[in-house]
Amino acid sequence: MPTGSATLAWDAPTDGNGAPLAAVSGYKIYYGTAPGNYTKTVNVGAVTTYAVTGLAPGTYYFNVTDYDASGNESGFANEVTKTIP
Numbered sequence: 001m002p003t004g005s006a007t008l009a010w011d012a013p014t015d016g017n018g019a020p021l022a023a024v025s026g027y028k029i030y031y032g033t034a035p036g037n038y039t040k041t042v043n044v045g046a047v048t049t050y051a052v053t054g055l056a057p058g059t060y061y062f063n064v065t066d067y068d069a070s071g072n073e074s075g076f077a078n079e080v081t082k083t084i085p
Contacts, residue, residue, distance in 0.1 A: 004055035004084030006031075010048055010064050010077060024066045028073070031062045035079065038063060059083045 008029060012020045026045045030038035031052060038061070044050040052062070060083075063076040 002054040002056040004057065005051050005053040006055060006060060006062065006082040006084075007049065007051045008062055008064065008080070012048055013066060013074075023068045025069045026067055028065050028067065029062060030065070030076070031060050033058055033060060035061050035081075037061075055084045057084050 010027070013024060014020055024046075026043065027048070027050075029042045029044055029050060029052065030040070031042075032039040042050070042052065052060075059081055061079055061081050063079045065074045065076060067073045
């Protein structure tokens with residue numbers, strides 16, 4: 001029965017002066033059980049912290065992208081992992 005969770009947090013992208021990019025409308029979390037092979041996606045909106053719940057035991061690989069109001073999506077950030085016992 002899936003009971004594990006992973007809480008992810010990331011920094012919002014900024015311009016050259018450290019100000020948040022106004023064009024960012026939200027974020028998507030991608031995850032799966034193999035590196036770089038993301039089989040699930042969660043659109044989390046404009047938050048920069050999110051808990052992925054209902055994870056079965058195993059190792060999960062996570063990544064995040066941002067998108068603008070037109071739906072244009074950035075490339076992936078840095079992959080992170082978490083093992084659910």
